[in-house]
Amino acid sequence: MKTIENTSQPPLEIRDPSLNSADILRRIESQISRRRAENKYPAVDELQAAWLPLVPDTASVRIDDDYIFQLLKELTVDSYLQEVRFSSSVPMVGWLIVAIRRAWNWMSTRWYVLPVLKQQTRYNEQVIISMYRLLQSNLALQQQIDELRQQLSKLENASGGE
């Protein structure tokens, strides 16, 4: 397995031993040199600067508020509403009670209760997502405050503690 390790070029991995990887990499380098000389490639800066909206760089923000997170998790589980399944422990006629209840439940649930359950579930979900966003935002702000404090401390030290 051969790789191009030049910092300006990415490593390519050719794992198949039946391929002449050294020759392939040499040909690639040769083509790059030729096309660069001919000014064929778009500039990397141009590629990277091409428009893509900035995504908040919060990847490094870890969810470390266990209590709020646990609460959100439990809320999410409870937010999901479901119809009730009937069962009966009454001997002999229990099956009949269950059948009647299920028949009634089918009628009322399908046309009335289920749409309400779904609407409520959607609402619950939106509330939880909003809370989650606030939690993320709060954590990001906390991190910024910590960083600003550190910078302030450095500035104070640099100016003799004033």
Place this chain on the structure above:
Amino acid sequence: MMRVFQLTNGMMSGDAVSNHVLEIDARLRRWGYNTDIFAEYIAPEMETRVRPDAECADLLKDPNSLLIYHLSIYNPNYRYFLQARGKRILVYHNITPAHFFRGWDARLEMQCVLGREALKELVAVADLSLGDSEYNRQELVQAGAPLEKTGVLPIFLSDFGAQPADAAQLRQLTQKNTTNWLTVGRVVPSKGIHDLIRLFSVYQRAINADAILYIVGSTGMPAYTDALFKLTQSLGVSDRVVFTGRVSDTLLTTYYRAADLYVIASYHEGFCVPAVESMYFGVPVLSRKTTALPETLGDAGILFTHLGYEPVAEMAHLLVSDSEIRDRVIKKQKEQLQTFNSARVENKLRQFIDWVNVR
């Protein structure tokens, strides 16, 4: 005979996890088990085969039952797995790390966070936790699964090639003699579609002006899709990049048949079914070396460890234009395909079911 239930997030045609569930179900029935499939979302075409997840609650009280739970995204129905009184097998299809969706889709981001939290609870009670790749199995162990209670069950891929290509569409895609790049999957940030478009623009502008990039997959994240449209405009390739949206199985086959090269710029894959589909259809694969992709590709395909546009674009050119390199890569890919042979996967499934049964 033990009853075996499978529970998942959603069941729909053309979905790899749904297909896997159906394939497992078919084999379990053949082996004499009584089976049922449950899901929260059931597409209309699945209504005759799949039951609403709430209906499994009573059945799972039976201690002589086996529940197979498929985890690919958070769904509150995972609690049925925690409550089940019989044997339990978790099948983990991986959950994309949430940070890929931050700023793009808060709902999906949270579902991913919660899904990974749920994973810890699930592995704690599972009799067996299976990943569909070694990469996924390792994540199961990291989540707390005891090593001896983990295994790898690759996805069943037996439906490949069952759908014929759309002849008229195939003619249209191939008659112009364009070089067709293809990528298949959801159009989401973790798939690195923005990197792929940048890479393609280098190839198209510097090496081969007659190239087209087909991005086949659902565009369900409008903010990201809009950003990609603007990116193609900024790079001057808006007329060379085609977003097809989700397509039928017939059209998917057509795109594979018309493709000259399959490129994966994804940052995260737990398995990557399209990579295997490309191998099946004889399309050379150029892929980012990340997560489960090196495992899925084995010694086949060509990997790049990070995106340097010029060498990767030149490698793409060799894969398209040098028939000797292309043929060798395709041959190796066909060999690698045997790793996912249905008979092998079936044998593994049987071993895992037997292992759980005797415990």
